[in-house]
Amino acid sequence: MKQKLITILALLLLGASFSVYASPAKDRAALIKYYKKILPDIKFHDYIYGALAMNPDAKAQYDDIMSFPPYGIDLDKGKSMWETPFKNGKKFSSCFKHGGKNVAGNYPYFDNTAGHVVTFENAINACLKKNGEAELEYGGKQMGLLTAYARSLSDGMKVNVKVKGKAALAAYEKGKKYYYKRNGQLNFSCASCHVQSAGKFIRSDQLSMMIGQASHWPEFRGGTKITTLQDRFKQCQKNMRAKPLKANSEDYNNLEYFVTYMSNGLPMQTPVFRK
């Protein structure tokens, strides 16, 4: 009898924890299903191309540009930042597993001890701090160039963001809520454009789907303008006539956590060109 009770209790607990932890996976599956329905011609692995996947001419132009990218010199600057030793002789590679190769796809992750989301940029600054160096400005050009190179060491790695535990789930839920909440004078949410209107044209811009948006940052917009993912959040919010937040604010980090989780399973490629 007692054993039976324990079994039932254990099953109940398992069920409860399952229903909690299953929700991001369910969200993602539902969204993939939705995009398949509204954009049946686009294959899952092409989601990383966003709006380019919807327009063969634009994609062909993009392929041309990517075969000889205009940002080569900028990327070299990022590389030399990554490789230049700190005053103590150590390098960035000392702060990351495998010297920084195939790690960027694990970010952002939820740090249970700190109780918040840690972005790749946070890990870069933590590394600088640990080695007695000045931290870089979030959303600044230096951070952009450095991470453009540092993330390229993870090219081909699948985005692998995990949401485990109550606190992590709460951060994910906050990011999700932000994504779906309407704000600004024009009354848009992120989802108004990238979920509800994905594939449609707003003026002459075709709207990308959320899944696949997070696997290729930073981007060089217009060829040489380095743009981080959170810079892009700001640009979209300006277009919505909403007040953009600060880079590395808790809301943006949670938003990045949610948006990047949705790109799970897709290969990283950094940096890329966008118009």
Added chain:
Amino acid sequence: MRIKTTILFSLIASLGLASMAFAAEDGRSLAFDKKKGNCLACHAIPGDPKAEAAGNIGPPLVNMKQRFPDRAKLRAQIWDATVANPNSVMPPFGRNKILTEKEIDLVTDYVQGL
């Protein structure tokens, strides 16, 4: 004297016509202006040759008199599209004061003529 009245009358009439044309022109430029209505962001306007590079998030604005015989309904759609459809992505131009009441009247006049 009689001739004079006629001239005066036609003058007034043409002035009236001109101001009506101006109103439509104003409504159109408000509808096109990216900082104002920016209706073209989402709606094609096939009946207006100047309406270029339009988006397709909303339905094309055509046969408006037929589809919206009641001007008040058309104005209400522009004032706050989320009343008729809470999930609408169309910005609530009146409720959120994106356009003034006067500007909404002008845009409504323009759209009704499409």
